[in-house]
Amino acid sequence: MQKITSRHFGQENSHKLENYLKDEGYEAARKALTMTPAAVIDEVKKSNLRGLGGAGFPTGMKWSFINPTNSKPRYLVVNGDEGEPGTFKDKYLFEQDPHLFLEGVIITCFAIGSHKAYVYIRGEYLKSIERLQGAIDEAYRAGYLGKGILGSGFALDVVVHQGAGAYICGEETALLESLEGKKGFPRLKPPFPAVVGLFGCPTVINNVETMACVGPIILRGAEWFAKLGCEKNGGTRLFCISGHVNKPGVYELPNGTTLREMIYTHAGGILNGRTLKAVIPGGISAPILTPDQIDVKMDFDSLKAIGSMAGSGGIIVMDDTTDMVWAAMVAARFFAHESCGQCSPCREGSGWVYRNVKRIYDGEGRESDLKNLPGIINNIGGNTICAFGDAITMSVGSYVTKFRSEFESKIKQPLVTTH
Amino acid sequence: MINAGLLQQLDKIVARYEDKQASLLPVLHALQEERGFISLDSEQDVADYLGIPVVQVHQVVSFYHLFHQAPIGQCHFSVCQTTACALRGSEKIIAHIKNRLGIKDGETTPDGKFSLSVVECLGACEIAPIMQYNKEYKGCLTIDEIDRLIKQNG
Numbered sequence A: 001m002q003k004i005t006s007r008h009f010g011q012e013n014s015h016k017l018e019n020y021l022k023d024e025g026y027e028a029a030r031k032a033l034t035m036t037p038a039a040v041i042d043e044v045k046k047s048n049l050r051g052l053g054g055a056g057f058p059t060g061m062k063w064s065f066i067n068p069t070n071s072k073p074r075y076l077v078v079n080g081d082e083g084e085p086g087t088f089k090d091k092y093l094f095e096q097d098p099h100l101f102l103e104g105v106i107i108t109c110f111a112i113g114s115h116k117a118y119v120y121i122r123g124e125y126l127k128s129i130e131r132l133q134g135a136i137d138e139a140y141r142a143g144y145l146g147k148g149i150l151g152s153g154f155a156l157d158v159v160v161h162q163g164a165g166a167y168i169c170g171e172e173t174a175l176l177e178s179l180e181g182k183k184g185f186p187r188l189k190p191p192f193p194a195v196v197g198l199f200g201c202p203t204v205i206n207n208v209e210t211m212a213c214v215g216p217i218i219l220r221g222a223e224w225f226a227k228l229g230c231e232k233n234g235g236t237r238l239f240c241i242s243g244h245v246n247k248p249g250v251y252e253l254p255n256g257t258t259l260r261e262m263i264y265t266h267a268g269g270i271l272n273g274r275t276l277k278a279v280i281p282g283g284i285s286a287p288i289l290t291p292d293q294i295d296v297k298m299d300f301d302s303l304k305a306i307g308s309m310a311g312s313g314g315i316i317v318m319d320d321t322t323d324m325v326w327a328a329m330v331a332a333r334f335f336a337h338e339s340c341g342q343c344s345p346c347r348e349g350s351g352w353v354y355r356n357v358k359r360i361y362d363g364e365g366r367e368s369d370l371k372n373l374p375g376i377i378n379n380i381g382g383n384t385i386c387a388f389g390d391a392i393t394m395s396v397g398s399y400v401t402k403f404r405s406e407f408e409s410k411i412k413q414p415l416v417t418t419h
Numbered sequence B: 001m002i003n004a005g006l007l008q009q010l011d012k013i014v015a016r017y018e019d020k021q022a023s024l025l026p027v028l029h030a031l032q033e034e035r036g037f038i039s040l041d042s043e044q045d046v047a048d049y050l051g052i053p054v055v056q057v058h059q060v061v062s063f064y065h066l067f068h069q070a071p072i073g074q075c076h077f078s079v080c081q082t083t084a085c086a087l088r089g090s091e092k093i094i095a096h097i098k099n100r101l102g103i104k105d106g107e108t109t110p111d112g113k114f115s116l117s118v119v120e121c122l123g124a125c126e127i128a129p130i131m132q133y134n135k136e137y138k139g140c141l142t143i144d145e146i147d148r149l150i151k152q153n154g
């Protein structure tokens, strides 16, 4: 299996510049700087790279939304907030291959004409922050950052920005607010960040892993990258597998690999020889799947086609001992905890959903609780400023739809559980 | 009052941003690192330093859970309760900490030694159950490990 973004993981001192340079380090940046920005964007478009933060938006197309005639400064903001439960890959990239990431940042800034990039890293990731700052310092000293990069006329500064603990800051416009020194309240869109982003200037926001793919695309070509993945979703991806599996961890696999292969071949199958009951395929916001659905190919379009989403690439596996009302309660609690409170359907609705599901789990649920639950859940999505509201509806709603009988039996009989 | 050493550090932080207010989060981090928590007086110091209204500073301090508005214990257990950790037994660990220390989520023991925060996904689900113990991540957490830390610091 060809490894690209994880190829240095586990090697000694993989985060050091001297080691990165031994494996064609900064050759991609050198090549990009001899191309035109338009040619770089075109190459990324052809590679079918899609944003790996969750939404799967085509990366080259996103870059092309920056209007070249706008004279304001432009910014690249990298989303390293990594808060989507089940997701932990960006941490590996920061800790183990910060130069691969940084090289992608340089190329991206060159392509969009930005001279300043901010990398927003979740506040708890202290080692990531330290490793990336170390790499940035090395890169400045070696002439990969600063003025006249690699002898070209291109200049770039990169600033690491530490978050402070709020899931919602992973939403791109909340992240911009947070970066501007405010509460992380998502903005109404439009205007989109490509037009009015950081400090009111045109801004591209990309995920950490998206950045890590850019160097290899430029060096080896769009066609090579596109072929690694599947149709309209090029390349490999860092899938994060956790929960009831024998070998939880990060696995770099081609987009389009089946979920079955990921769970049973790569992650070593279900813990303690038990059987699979349910699996979240793309972070907690993604609707849950049942065992009959795991032959799905793991790419943005295939998961969408079966009513779920590839999201952040975080796969959480649940075995047959899992109480699904309990699992729904854990998810609902997360959403109730992390709603930013800006819009009332989400602020109030997330609490209602949690209390309702908890009542059912605690064996205090009435028939009316179960009857009202889908309505309460469905009233949140589609009525809010950001996609967090939709996530509540899709995620919690999927437990109720797919495991309805477990909810029903909790209403008929009081609590008996192992958790 | 911000002392000279901290002031120098803050000036360096502010210089990285094109807009002074944008440095608020890193400035608060630096201040909390030095003072342990962010008091109302500290909020005023930051407001004066950055030239922004103190209510803005206060809103930010209260929005983000990594900023402490009151002193916290020398040993701070931030235990994850989200799905991947819950599937691997985090509820039992949280219950055990509450029991042993007689504190609830968000509380500190009267002797100021231990604090508990129950948090959402820490981005380390591969080593669930996990907690952040002061600055360090501790994965594959067990009740024995908790007992050991309590004993060592009690």
Ligand SMILES: Cc1cc2nc3c(=O)[nH]c(=O)nc-3n(C[C@H](O)[C@H](O)[C@H](O)COP(=O)(O)O)c2cc1C
Residues within 6 Å of the ligand: A050, A051, A052, A053, A054, A055, A056, A057, A059, A062, A079, A080, A081, A082, A083, A084, A167, A168, A169, A170, A171, A172, A173, A205, A206, A207, A208, A210, A386, A387, A388
């Ligand atoms: C509630 C919410 C949380 C999000 N959290 C993250 C996150 O932690 N990291 C991330 O890269 N994207 C996150 N996103 C997606 C971002 O809004 C954005 O689409 C992404 O960073 C764009 O980068 P990409 O195109 O490279 O994927 C989140 C979105 C929502 C609605």
Ligand code: SF4
Residues within 6 Å of the ligand: A168, A185, A186, A338, A339, A340, A341, A342, A343, A344, A346, A347, A384, A385, A386, A387, A388, A389
């Ligand atoms: S949907 Fe929820 S999280 Fe998003 S802006 Fe509204 S209240 Fe905040």
Ligand code: FES
Residues within 6 Å of the ligand: A085, A086, A087, B080, B081, B082, B083, B084, B085, B086, B120, B121, B122, B123, B124, B125, B128, B130
């Ligand atoms: S769910 Fe606990 S670290 Fe992710």
